[in-house]
Amino acid sequence: MSALLPFAAAGNGLTDWLAGLFPAGVPFWILGLLGAVIAFALIMVFVSVLAMFSTWLERKVAGHIQVRYGPMRVGGWHGWAQAIADGVKLLIKEDIVLADADRALFKIAPCLVLGAALAAFVALPFGPNAIVADLDLGVFFILAVSSVTTLGVIMAGWGSNNKWSLYGAMREAAQVASYEIPLGLSLMMPVMYYGSLSLHRAGEMQADWFGLHWYVFSDSFWLAIPSFILFFTAALAETKRSPFDLPESESELVAGFHTEYSGIRFSFFFMEEYAAMYLMSAVGTAFWFGAWNFPGLELLAGSALYAPLAVTVFVVKSMILVFVMMWVRWTVPRIRIDQVMTMGYKYLTPLCLILVFLASVWEWAKAALTGA
């Protein structure tokens, strides 16, 4: 978390903070570029650590659910260094590019996938002030950018020149394109509640009630809970997590779109998966579970501890949702592709539309009654 401290202190916008460090008159584009580099470095570090921790957590969760231990050897306590060892192994492994692969696509795909996932982190509010860019269209930006990963997956599947990979890519395309709709629609409920697409604003609006005025506890809780379930289901599909892990379903497609990848390129896909999981969990946290707000945290407002604690609360809350994703993965079987489509179009989308209707009536009625 210490990596995020300069952020937290930065105020709203990294460039403002940088501007304060440099003498006046430094061109804006230099500050912007510098800010972008710093932001990228911070996000990259955060995502790397996150991916390492998440792989370890995933394996421990899987292990303990399956009445075994998971990794126990590397690093002493419960194999905490296993992910680091794996990371090092992937880094030094030979980078194999198939002779018959479409080399350009094959090489670009992992970078595109990871790049898109990292770009979406820009709009995530880690704390009241810890946000790289507080976009007014925050959540819209996240959805738009993160779906670029699909393009990378399709490139990977096509570029691998492997039929199983191609199948994975086609499934990914069909699945993600379909689930953008319920995902977007399920976000309409909180958006209507907050009246804003900005995640940062959502966080600020949930700060009342001694830090417990979360959307799920608000007067709209009866909309919040079903909409969160719908959002979470769509998010699982969006992040290719079980039961929607069809693009890489190992019992059908061997390893799906990343069958032919190895070494560092494979690790990019891996990091992307965990980054995407975290991203969706963070959006869920920000919109439904009070973002960085927690009872008692307000008391510290103004102190030096406030910003890091707020970031910690946000990350922990998001990680709990990530854990739920893992928990679901190790519980349920995998859906078939036509059922994925059925579920998206016949179940999630209509249900979301019903909720959107109810929410709009409810928010209108609230506004009308309170005379706002």
Added chain:
Amino acid sequence: MDDTTMERPLREGERLVELDVRTQDVEINMGPQHPATHGVLRVLLRADGEILTGAQSHLGYLHRCAEKIGESVDWLQYLPYTDRYDYLSAMNNNLAYSLAVEKLLGIEVPERAQYIRVILAELNRICSHLVAVGTYGLDIGAFTPFFYALRERELLLDIFEKICGARLTYAFIRPGGLMNDAPAGWTDQVRAFTDLFERKWREYWDLLVDNKIFVERTANVGVISEEQAIAWGCTGPMLRGSGVDWDLRRDQPYLVYDRLDFEVVVGQGYRGTVGDCFDRNYVRMYEMLESNRIVRQCLEQMPEGEIQHPEVGLVLRPAPGEAYVGIENPRGELGHYLVSDGNKIARRLRVRGPSFSNLALAEHLLPGCMLADAAAIIGSVDIVVGETDR
């Protein structure tokens, strides 16, 4: 998929436009190394997108010449080879072979040996079905039930280890009886397992079989009609899953099965059509409970006494002749057709493996299904490639 194709007569003013879209089917190799083919089975699939249009099995990657070996080793020496056709139900394989040799010899083993044989065969059936159900979960994409199933299987392997010393390839039930008598405390261990198992069974049901996704993936998928199952010579859960009430343990009883009270589980279209993947899995699930019941009864009825026919030595010389004995293995009828010329080596040793016949039908079920169903259907047939290839 039910309402995607609608063929109706053209209405007034409508005309049919044919699009000149030329597609080419993809040919995919599922196997020999593939997570869902349970060993080195290769299925050549032809697919139009996600829909399969053809399938062809290619066997032989695990062919170990069991029948040829049978013509070159002693009757007793062949026993360890029987473990290796269907390595998940080695006790049953031993039993099938031993019964066939005993038929050639014309002997019946002592009663205690028969009871211990039934206990072992039924525990082995549970053992095998646990793997079948667990790996079926894996094929469908559920990982955790597999580990729960293996956990109970481990207890069973301990039981087998205690009585015979081996955990997978037992070579324990031999022509003429058993290799060894049950050690002290063994029956208590078996009884403890039967009690535990019924509790644990519920977990597999709740976690896997009753899961909505599992039901959706298996119900109405890979339907085998009663006629089809019979014509293709399917046996075991494949046949019973299709609604045919046939179990060699009841209908042509061997050993002491005629004294035991058990139900034959028959697929009844619990969640879809009779004979779909769900029903086959359902039959396996409930057969485990029935086996558990049989084991309990055997423990109660088991007499003391010899475990070995007194005149059967280590070198067997059956009379010149032939015998066919088929028994109900976890996967169906395992038959041994033995031809002896009176020497200590078989003249012909034919193994009729259940997976072999069951798999022959599987490739005919695949066309028209989706790619993901290929894993579901092949998984529901529950083949062990060691047996199809022998």
Added chain:
Amino acid sequence: MAKDATRDTAWGPVEIHREAARAAADALRSAGCPVELHEPNLPTYAPPGEGKRLAKKHKEENPEYEWRGDSYLLLTDRLRLLEVARFLRDELGYDMLIDATAVDFDAADDHLWAVYQLLALGRKTRLTLKTMVPKADCRIDSLVPVWPAANWHEREAAEMFGIVYTGHPDPRPLLLPEDWVGHPLRKDYQYPDEYHGISCK
């Protein structure tokens, strides 16, 4: 404990199957099919001390080889196999073909046996049907039109024994590679020295 009527030995019912074989033989004969019923004695275990010399004794006492075991139907005219098979399935209820295989009893013999194990689910009986296939003209009708189950069994027997199943829909080898030379389960089979450069010795 009362014994069930369906079981007379520990290795399964025997008398029912013998009875069924007799009935089937009668029915087939009256339908004009050339079958012989063979009812060898059931093997009996010799008293202690003699068991191990059983084979020798048999040879001495019965130079012609006394054959023991299951009773079986021997079809003397293999060209009428399909007809007999249809009759067995349609008239006698043998709706399931459990196994189809072949036996090469001796390299010196001039014929193979083609052996079929049939099962009648309704009547709960088994039947063994055999016919001779001369090695000189090693062909026999495929039973796939009657029982699809014969498909893979016949493919296996074809590659292992070199029997040509006429009318088989898919006569590729099943377990052996396509380019395997010889028929391994024949008694006169010569082991190859090498296969694609791999030494087999």
Added chain:
Amino acid sequence: MASLQQPAAPANERSYWGNVWQAVKSTAVGLGITFRYLWSKPFTVQYPDEKLPTDDRYRGIHYLEQDLCIYCQACAKACPVDCISMDAKRHGKELEWNFFRVDYQKCMFCELCVYPCPKDCIHMGREYALVAEDRSEFVLELTTWQGLTEAQKVRVAEAEAKKAAKKAAKKAAAAAKEDKEGEEK
């Protein structure tokens, strides 16, 4: 347990809300089971550090009671895969062991070698882990000594001395007899 009897086939609940309800309910039930296990003690053990005991009858790597073995080859003949090979030289009653090898690349631990042994001297041991870097290392030598032991050497020497003495005595007797016959002539 009555609850485990086969239930009758339920009406196939395929209505829209029925599907939703079943999906949510069955997933929740599954999540409950896995959540319970998440906090339970694992069933597995940490293998090389913690080994489960094998049973008395465990079929592992053989051990041979060499002083009992009479080199009758019964085990080698009984072996289905011919993995046992042995060689010894007989000195009258004593055996000079050359080797008694089991090839664990072939051995399938079927225990068939144990039964025919007339002296009950070959047993299945309880060791199961056999790791080697070269195939030749899987051929294990079960004898604990090669050649003759000191005690055997003494016995062989005694036997030979006895034999020699006997021979000498015989020779002497024969010579004496010859002498006697010569004298008589």
